[in-house]
Amino acid sequence: MRRILVLNSKGGCGKTTIATTLASRYACDGFNTSLIDYDPQGSSMRWLAQRSQNRPAINGVDAHRNLAMNVTSTWALRVPPMTERIVIDAPAGVMGHQVLDYLRQIDTIIIPVLPSHIDIHAATRFIGDLLLIGQVRQRGINVGVVANRVKKNTTVYSALQRFLTSLKVPFITSIRDTQHYVRAAGQGLGIHEMWDHRAKVDQESWIPLFDWLENETAEENKKIVQKVS
Numbered sequence: 001m002r003r004i005l006v007l008n009s010k011g012g013c014g015k016t017t018i019a020t021t022l023a024s025r026y027a028c029d030g031f032n033t034s035l036i037d038y039d040p041q042g043s044s045m046r047w048l049a050q051r052s053q054n055r056p057a058i059n060g061v062d063a064h065r066n067l068a069m070n071v072t073s074t075w076a077l078r079v080p081p082m083t084e085r086i087v088i089d090a091p092a093g094v095m096g097h098q099v100l101d102y103l104r105q106i107d108t109i110i111i112p113v114l115p116s117h118i119d120i121h122a123a124t125r126f127i128g129d130l131l132l133i134g135q136v137r138q139r140g141i142n143v144g145v146v147a148n149r150v151k152k153n154t155t156v157y158s159a160l161q162r163f164l165t166s167l168k169v170p171f172i173t174s175i176r177d178t179q180h181y182v183r184a185a186g187q188g189l190g191i192h193e194m195w196d197h198r199a200k201v202d203q204e205s206w207i208p209l210f211d212w213l214e215n216e217t218a219e220e221n222k223k224i225v226q227k228v229s
């Protein structure tokens with residue numbers, strides 16, 4: 001089972017877009033997929049409610065209603081036993097020690113970052129918190145950054161890239177700013193379910209992210225095999 005958390009304290013950076021796109025792609029690939037929404041705004045669950053019965057099914061867990069409970073036990077109890085991929089959509093404003101609530105029983109964190117100096121500055125602080133307070137390395141959690149809503153020739157990320165390189169946090173891919181995402185979201189679809197040929201270049205921009213996620217699985221499996229043999 002893979003458990004992927006999409007997290008950044010900033011609102012509007014693309015957490016829900018990334019969480020729903022991942023869930024749709026996994027479901028289309030035949031994985032038994034759960035989408036867990038911790039955001040009181042409930043955007044992921046609204047997206048799922050728009051999704052046609054004819055599309056590959058995704059199990060939705062409206063987790064924010066149960067935040068009084070321990071964050072992990074809430075969803076662990078509510079995903080079907082055969083679940084292979086869990087994608088968790090976090091709310092905005094998770095900072096400092098609050099991140100600890102979200103780090104139990106997850107494998108991977110994806111951090112979407114918008115191309116503005118304010119967002120990049122906030123993201124560097126946030127990643128610092130994850131590494132220091134969250135101790136994600138010690139917990140064996142992989143962290144990767146995805147640039148979102150990128151317009152052509154964006155050089156603004158170079159400072160972030162240097163910061164990430166110094167921390168050995170990978171910068172995985174850049175996702176374009178396009179209305180395809182807005183249209184897909186309104187229909188409960190992922191970008192990979194859009195048949196418009198103009199969305200092809202956007203679909204391709206996700207390949208490095210899926211490769212990174214699957215390769216980590218391969219690494220994890222290797223470790224398990226080594227332990228067993």
Ligand SMILES: Nc1ncnc2c1ncn2[C@@H]1O[C@H](COP(=O)(O)OP(=O)(O)O)[C@@H](O)[C@H]1O
Nearest residue numbers: 011012013014015016017149176177178181182
């Ligand atoms: N790559 C993109 N291109 C165009 N619009 C986007 C893109 N990513 C997100 N959006 C839009 O930006 C808004 C905020 O994105 P969302 O995924 O809801 O962010 P968050 O969950 O972090 O608050 C939404 O209206 C969404 O459709």
Ligand SMILES: [Mg+2]
Nearest residue numbers: 015016039043
């Ligand atoms: Mg959201």
